[in-house]
Amino acid sequence: MRFLPALLVLAAVAAGKSIDLVTLPDRASVQLTIYNSEDLTLVRETREVALKLGRNELQFSWANTLIDPTSVEFRPLDHAGEIELVDTVFPGAKPQHLVWTIDSRYEGMAKVEVSYFTSGITWSMDYTALTDAREESLAFRGYVRVSNGSGEEYENAEVRLIVGRINLVERIAELAQRRGLPAPAPESQLFGELKRDSAKAAFARAEKCEQAAAKDIVKEGLSEYFMFSVSGTETIRHGWSKRMQAVEADGVRFETLYRLREHQYGPRPVRFFLWKNDKAFGLGGSPLPDGRLRVLRRNTDDALSVLAEQVVAYVPIQAPIEINLGPDERVESEMVRNSVRRYDFRFDNHPRRVVGWTEEAKIEDRVRNSRDREIVLELQRVHDGDVEYSSEMETRLFDYRTIETRFTIKPRGETFYPSTVVRRHGASQRQNRVALN
Amino acid sequence: MRKLFLLALLLVVVLVSPAGARVKLAALPRRERIEIQLDHGAFTLVEEERVVPLLKGSNLVDFSWAAAQVDKDSVLFRPVAVRQGEAFRALADGEVEVANVAYPPNENALVFEVLSKEACAAKVRVSYLIRNLQRAFAYRAVADRDETFLSLKSYLVVGNRSGEEFPGARVWAGFGGRVEAGPNDGDDVRILLDRAARVPVKKAYTFDWYAHGPLSAEKPFASKVLMHYVLRNDEKNGLGRFALPAGKARIFLEDGKGGEAFLGEDWGLGTPLDDEMRLFLGEARDVVCTRTIEKNERRPVEGNLFHQEIKVRYEIENFKDKAATLDIVEQLNNLAAEYGARAPGDVEWEVLEGSTPGLRLSTHKGCALPALFVDLAPRPKEGAVEKRVVIFHVLLKNLWN
Numbered sequence: 001m002r003f004l005p006a007l008l009v010l011a012a013v014a015a016g017k018s019i020d021l022v023t024l025p026d027r028a029s030v031q032l033t034i035y036n037s038e039d040l041t042l043v044r045e046t047r048e049v050a051l052k053l054g055r056n057e058l059q060f061s062w063a064n065t066l067i068d069p070t071s072v073e074f075r076p077l078d079h080a081g082e083i084e085l086v087d088t089v090f091p092g093a094k095p096q097h098l099v100w101t102i103d104s105r106y107e108g109m110a111k112v113e114v115s116y117f118t119s120g121i122t123w124s125m126d127y128t129a130l131t132d133a134r135e136e137s138l139a140f141r142g143y144v145r146v147s148n149g150s151g152e153e154y155e156n157a158e159v160r161l162i163v164g165r166i167n168l169v170e171r172i173a174e175l176a177q178r179r180g181l182p183a184p185a186p187e188s189q190l191f192g193e194l195k196r197d198s199a200k201a202a203f204a205r206a207e208k209c210e211q212a213a214a215k216d217i218v219k220e221g222l223s224e225y226f227m228f229s230v231s232g233t234e235t236i237r238h239g240w241s242k243r244m245q246a247v248e249a250d251g252v253r254f255e256t257l258y259r260l261r262e263h264q265y266g267p268r269p270v271r272f273f274l275w276k277n278d279k280a281f282g283l284g285g286s287p288l289p290d291g292r293l294r295v296l297r298r299n300t301d302d303a304l305s306v307l308a309e310q311v312v313a314y315v316p317i318q319a320p321i322e323i324n325l326g327p328d329e330r331v332e333s334e335m336v337r338n339s340v341r342r343y344d345f346r347f348d349n350h351p352r353r354v355v356g357w358t359e360e361a362k363i364e365d366r367v368r369n370s371r372d373r374e375i376v377l378e379l380q381r382v383h384d385g386d387v388e389y390s391s392e393m394e395t396r397l398f399d400y401r402t403i404e405t406r407f408t409i410k411p412r413g414e415t416f417y418p419s420t421v422v423r424r425h426g427a428s429q430r431q432n433r434v435a436l437n
Numbered sequence: 438m439r440k441l442f443l444l445a446l447l448l449v450v451v452l453v454s455p456a457g458a459r460v461k462l463a464a465l466p467r468r469e470r471i472e473i474q475l476d477h478g479a480f481t482l483v484e485e486e487r488v489v490p491l492l493k494g495s496n497l498v499d500f501s502w503a504a505a506q507v508d509k510d511s512v513l514f515r516p517v518a519v520r521q522g523e524a525f526r527a528l529a530d531g532e533v534e535v536a537n538v539a540y541p542p543n544e545n546a547l548v549f550e551v552l553s554k555e556a557c558a559a560k561v562r563v564s565y566l567i568r569n570l571q572r573a574f575a576y577r578a579v580a581d582r583d584e585t586f587l588s589l590k591s592y593l594v595v596g597n598r599s600g601e602e603f604p605g606a607r608v609w610a611g612f613g614g615r616v617e618a619g620p621n622d623g624d625d626v627r628i629l630l631d632r633a634a635r636v637p638v639k640k641a642y643t644f645d646w647y648a649h650g651p652l653s654a655e656k657p658f659a660s661k662v663l664m665h666y667v668l669r670n671d672e673k674n675g676l677g678r679f680a681l682p683a684g685k686a687r688i689f690l691e692d693g694k695g696g697e698a699f700l701g702e703d704w705g706l707g708t709p710l711d712d713e714m715r716l717f718l719g720e721a722r723d724v725v726c727t728r729t730i731e732k733n734e735r736r737p738v739e740g741n742l743f744h745q746e747i748k749v750r751y752e753i754e755n756f757k758d759k760a761a762t763l764d765i766v767e768q769l770n771n772l773a774a775e776y777g778a779r780a781p782g783d784v785e786w787e788v789l790e791g792s793t794p795g796l797r798l799s800t801h802k803g804c805a806l807p808a809l810f811v812d813l814a815p816r817p818k819e820g821a822v823e824k825r826v827v828i829f830h831v832l833l834k835n836l837w838n
Contacts, residue, residue: 033698042699092623166701166719169685222698223584223690224664224721316723316756318822399729433733
């Protein structure tokens with residue numbers, strides 16, 4: 001199949017002469033490195049070109065594919081010390097072309113690498129967590145899905161996926177379109193003209209690849225990022241996606257915790273499943289990229305129930321994993337103000353009006369557990385203003401204005417958390433913090 | 438087919454008739470040398486050298502152009518040498534002089550009257566400013582696998598939309614040597630200007646709460662940790678040959694398999710000699726820092742004047758398999774505004790007991806922008822990652838509402 005980027009070796013270099021095409025070297029190999037945080041793919045192709053002694057010109061062109069022309073690089077892999085890139089010209093009269101002028105002290109075939117940035121290929125992650133009926137352990141799977149919307153067909157490409165957020169100062173698609181034709185819409189006539197007859201042959205080859213064994217995905221750190229390398233090669237046709245399993249862990253024993261944080265989750269307790277991305281939980285081989293997670297439960301009759309679906313943020317190796325399942329109808333809470341008292345009034349004199357006072361409130365949080373197992377609940381509450389706080393149950397300060405406590409509630413039981421809040425209002429307020437007594 | 442030069446230097450052998458008609462072409466001296474000076478960011482100066490045969494007495498030299506975007510008022514015509522035998526020698530005083538220059542109406546042309554004491558072949562330099570022949574700079578850095586050194590290539594990109602062609606021209610970017618680049622009209626040419634093989638590089642991790650705010654609703658007390666590569670433009674660090682002009686820098690990392698992986702790009706700011714260049718690559722998501730305010734107490738002074746005592750607590754976890762140093766920037770003016778009152782200018786402050794002992798702190802970015810430096814061990818092979826706690830206990834002084 002002919003690929004859209006073309007590398008031509010130009011025969012005559014002397015000024016004023018027509019340039020003649022000599023050869024169209026085939027791609028020997030292609031590697032795709034796909035960045036999930038941006039629409040960016042680094043393509044590296046190797047080809048063999050015939051070079052003569054002295055000056056050579058290589059023309060690289062691409063048609064209706066989004067390539068960033070400022071990113072195209074030429075690197076000799078053989079005879080590197082004898083082949084030197086003199087300059088790169090982007091002819092104004094020929095968009096989507098560039099010409100490399102090369103000085104060679106070597107004559108013959110040489111392997112070279114051409115690399116460039118393109119856009120339109122993306123990858124994403126999705127996860128499934130399947131708990132047992134008692135919700136005590138789960139099977140965890142992560143799948144990587146590569147989607148090709150680039151307009152180009154990639155056959156037998158080595159695929160690498162980068163996890164992490166890189167910095168780009170300009171979008172690849174914008175750079176590509178600055179010096180050439182705009183990318184055609186898939187439904188346009190122009191796009192239809194780009195389809196190749198040999199696509200049928202590519203489909204046949206792709207089907208063979210899909211019948212092969214499941215691919216290994218090798219993970220390794222790369223500076224601040226992680227690289228997932230798919231073993232072997234892949235063919236990814238334009239418009240298609242491919243999904244491969246990247247993470248697997250069985251029998252993961254997780255902790256269940258309830259959190260009552262009105263300022264963050266609303267007025268009801270929210271259930272969390274907690275475990276870690278480390279070896280103790282059968283994970284820890286790599287960070288877990290951002291992705292969508294579905295939590296399901298296998299019931300006693302082997303049917304499945306959906307417990308939650310949420311977007312999971314990146315989880316480093318050995319970092320905690322927290323899955324928010326939302327409120328649980330079997331765990332309810334209520335906050336009741338049992339008494340209020342106001343005193344230490346301060347007055348303005350002209351006219352005489354209250355401008356400050358102290359208020360003491362006795363509060364009780366009641367949490368009821370209808371489940372048939374003990375649960376742990378963590379309560380956080382923000383108290384703005386000048387506050388003194390006390391409770392007979394163990395309480396600490398999470399930060400200058402937030403109290404935190406944790407307690408268990410027996411199965412089919414209820415727990416009460418009493419507290420006293422003394423707050424100074426108006427002109428009586430001197431501070432903005434909680435003092436824990 | 439190559440274009441004809443649009444800029445033409447015509448040697449007029451017969452004086453203009455009293456009726457005003459100009460005599461046409463006698464000779465078309467070719468450009469012996471062209472230099473394009475791109476040392477000024479806003480102006481491009483082209484200097485051409487030609488050998489012009491002159492008669493004894495008065496000669497009219499017609500300099501004209503068609504579509505090239507020459508600034509007419511900038512054109513300078515300078516006789517510099519005269520041929521003597523096979524070589525050229527410097528002019529003697531008054532040997533060849535420009536008497537005046539005329540501006541024909543409605544033409545892209547100038548006519549120089551050149552007086553020569555003897556018939557000779559004179560080397561002249563014609564220089565002029567031209568529009569839309571521009572420069573930009575770009576960098577390509579490749580770090581080694583350990584990220585301790587990188588190779589840095591500096592490129593000059595010359596973009597020519599001036600309407601003129603400059604085959605065989607030499608270009609000077611304002612530093613380094615002159616490079617050959619003959620951009621045709623409409624072309625961009627990218628040339629390697631400089632190469633440094635082994636430049637030491639440091640990775641800097643920065644946390645600045647007020648610059649980026651909360652990471653997400655799920656993690657309201659965490660914020661981004663950014664990673665920069667920092668290199669120094671001096672001889673000791675393999676650079677220091679010239680100030681590094683601003684340009685887009687793309688950074689790659691050797692992947693250990695003969696190839697490279699792209700790490701990110703940034704606009705490198707102009708970096709003078711002996712100064713640091715910081716290149717922002719992206720977020721370091723394996724270094725997690727959360728920030729809470731542990732204490733917030735107002736201390737009245739007099740009337741509405743008060744001090745504000747604040748204890749900031751940072752909890753930092755390094756999930757990387759390498760050690761790192763985190764620079765925590767605390768914007769004290771914003772801290773004062775949030776918890777006390779905005780100071781009229783930079784806030785006064787002092788560090789109180791209760792801060793982490795031995796805390797490394799610097800105010801190199803300004804008195805209200807202290808940076809705390811926290812060394813982090815790599816994650817252990819077994820066991821939990823250490824949660825490093827750092828307390829910054831500070832008194833913000835003399836505030837009022």
